[in-house]
Amino acid sequence: MMVTTSPERRRLETIGLWLLLAAGAVVMIFPIYWMFVTAIRPRDEIFSGSVNLMPTGWVWKNFADALHHMPFLTWAGNSLVIAVVAVVITVSLNLLCGYAFAKFRFAGRDILFIGIISALMIPIQVIIVPLFLVVSDLGLLNSYWGVILPRAAEAFGIFMVRQFMVSIPDELLEAARLDGASELTIFLKVVLPLSKPIIAVLIIFTFMWRWNDFVLPLVILTDQDMYTVQVGMNLLKGQYNTEWTDLMAVALLSLTPMLVIFVFFQRQLIQGIAGTGLK
C-alpha cells in the first residue's frame, strides 16, 4: 500500500509549519533586537515604566557616551591582541599535532591522543586554583601571555584537524618522501595547502573562543587596564546602579566581531559545529 499525502495538504502543512518556525525565530531574534533598541533609546525613557516595543528615538550619541563612560576601547584592544595571538599559536600547534596523530604511527600514539581528548572533559574550575598558581609562578599574572598560554593547546582543534587529515591520501606524502622532501617540507608544501578548509574553521573558532573567554581572564587579569571586553562588561554589570543604556551599547559593540564572522563565515561555523557531530 502506498501512503501518499496530497500536494494540497502538504502545502498547507508547510505553511503552518512555516508560521510556527517564523514565530519561534521572532522570539529568538528578539533579545538581540531589544539590545539594539535599548542602546539607541533616549536615556530617560528606559526607566519610564511604560515599554514601547518599537524604537522611540535614534540616539546614536549613546554609543559615544558609553565609550566616554568606560575604557571600552582599551578592553577591546586587549581582547583583540589576545585573540589574534592565540589564533596564530593555537592554529599552528593544532595543525602540527593533528597531522602527527592522523598520519604517523608511533609508540604511545593512541594513549597520548586519548589523554589529550580527555582534557576536553576537565572543567576549567577543576584546575583553576593550580592554574592560577602556575601562571603566577611564571610571573604572568596581569599579562597577555598569562591568558594566552594556558589555552594555547586546544584539544578540540587537534581533534578536528585529525579527523580532517585522516582523509589526505598517504600516497601523496609517500611520493613527496621519495622525492627527498623533508618532513617539514611535506607538512608545509603538501599537507597545509590541502587543509585550507579546516584552517579557516580553526581560525574562526579559536578567535570566537578567545574573544568570548571569561573565567581565565577574570582570574588572571586583575588590573582594569588589562581587562578584556568580557571581564569589563562584567564589571559594569556588577555596579550598584546599572546603566542599562551604556551596557546595551557596549554589549552590542562587543558582539560586532562575532556578528561580522557570523555573516561572512557562517558556512565555516556550521561546518565546525556539525563536524563534531558527524564524526
Place this chain on the structure above:
Amino acid sequence: MADLSMISLRERDETITSRISGWWRSSRSRLTPYIFIAPNLLLFSVFVFFPLLYAAYISVHQWSLIDTPEFVGAQNYTRLLTDGQFWQSLKNTVVFSAATVPTSLILGLMLAIGLNRHMAARTLLRSIYFLPVVVSSVATAIIAAWLFNDNYGVINAVLKQVGVGRVAWLSTPQWALPSIILTTLWVRSGFCMVVYLAALQSISPSYYEAAVIDGASRPQQFRYVTWPLLRPTTFLLLILNVIYSFQVFDLIYVMTGGGPGFSTTMIVQYIYRAAFANSEMGYASAMGMVLFVLVLLFTVIQWRINRRTEQFV
C-alpha cells in the same frame, strides 16, 4: 695481507657510517611525530595535566595561599559530605542539567526536521536560530538580565499588559533558576539544531523511498528510519550538553552571581567562591576533584550504555 686488512677495515668503516646514517635517518623519521606533538604536549603538561595533579595534592591540604599548606588527609572530602551548601549546589546542577539537556535536544531536533523541508526564507530562519551560538555568555547574561529585569524589563512589561502581573524573575529563588534555564535554551537549541541538520542531510533519501514503498506513514518513517540513524548524533549531543551544563559558569556568574541566596549556585560557582572569595584552596580543589570524577563517570556510563544498546539496533 696488509692491503687486504686495509680494504676490510675501510669496508667496515663504510658499513658503520652507512649504518649510522641509516639509523639517524630512520630514527629521525621516527622522531618526527614526537617533534610535531611536542609543543602541544608541553603546554598541556604545564597548563592542564600538572594542574590536575597539583589540584589533587592541594585537595588534601588546608591552604589559604598566604600560609603554608597543611596536610589534613581526607578532611576536605569528609567536610563535603556534611556541607549543605555543597549538596544544594550539586542539586542545582542536576536540576539545571535535567531541565536544559533533554529540552534543548528535543527543540534542536524539531527545528532541524522543520527546517530541513523546502520553505521560504529557510536559510534566514536557520541563521536566526543559530545566531545565539556566537554571542558570548557574558553578553547573553547581560541581555537576559535586562529582559528579565523586575521593574523595567520588557518581559514583565508585556506580562503586565496581558494582565498576568509582574514576576520577580531574578530576585526570587523560585524564579531565578527558571530564568537561567530559559536563557540556556535560547543558546543551546540552535547548537543542537545545526548538528542535527547536518546529520539529517547525510541520510540518503533512498531510505525514505524504500519506507514509503513499504507503506510507512510519516511518524513510522521517523520512528524506524530517522531516529535510529540519528542515534550517534543524539548520543554525542547528550554528552556534549551534559559536559556543558556541568561547566556552566559565565552565564550564571554575570546574570545572578549564584543568587538570590544559594538558589542558582552550581558546583563550579561554589568552587570559584571557595577559592577566590573564601581563600579555601584545599576545599575548592577537593570539590574540583569530585566534579571531575562526576563528569568522567557520566561520560563512561553513557559510553557503555550506548555500546550495549547499539548491539540490539
